[in-house]
Amino acid sequence: MVDMFRIINFSVLLKTLVGLTVAFSIALYAMIDWLWPETSLIKLFTIASTVGAVLITAVSTSFISRKIWSLLSLFDGSLFPDINGAWEGEITFGESKLVARAIIRQTLSHTQIDLHTPTSKSITLESTPVTEGGQPRLYYVHRVTPRNPDWYIYTGSTLFDIRRVEINGIVRLGKL
Structure with a gap:
């Protein structure tokens, strides 16, 4: 579901x-x-x-909404996690992988992602947080601007899996 x-x-x-x-x-x-x-x-x-x-x-505002969010999370563990911050990860397409860095700014009403790779940067057009089978995910539609001026700007979509990782008995969000 x-x-x-x-x-x-x-x-x-x-x-x-x-x-x-x-x-x-x-x-x-x-x-x-x-x-x-x-x-x-x-x-x-x-x-x-x-x-x-x-x-x-x-x-x-982000500051206040994040405080409300963290308070609500105490009462509702199924609430979508706060993924604000700087992230490093990899983009996988076929057999290829590309290192990526993302800055995520999230409030109660929207999620904005700036994604940078060695070959391009992208901005958020639309994002939708979902929970599928208890697993938080973020559907993300973005406009990609290649660093090479000979390449075309294009619109794409991505599915971010938000991973929870246990380190020394503490559950944390994993990298994208």
């Missing part, structure tokens, strides 16, 4: 953000009304807009 998803369920995320926005806005308004009773109702709308903007910005 193939489960395709982004890192988290967006309908749950949106409902949670709306609920938090309402709760924080009412709490802030109550505190302001208690401290300064003459404050108008228009302040509530200003506060609600500000709280909503702050929460949405926080969830969409």
Whole structure:
């Protein structure tokens, strides 16, 4: 069975953000009304807009979303792993292998990969994290720009297998 998803369920995320926005806005308004009773109702709308903007910005930034992600991973071990960082691996096609380096930037909503080989570089057009039989994988569509100007730019697709490796009793992600 193939489960395709982004890192988290967006309908749950949106409902949670709306609920938090309402709760924080009412709490802030109550505190302001208690401290300064003459404050108008228009302040509530200003506060609600500000709280909503702050929460949405926080969830969409890499630093905060990774903290949320690591917290959610404590409760849900099947959550797609955080693969942010610099990776080294090899690209295998037929009998040939090519050394590759990747920089992966991942948030709750997207995954961006910059892949470099001795002969080309590529950028992400689309990526989809999946879990197939309990194994995390990343389907990746990219545009490749060869270093040789005589070669053509092309679009390709790749399947990254995310391997979990146990080292000294500690489970870590393996190289791509």
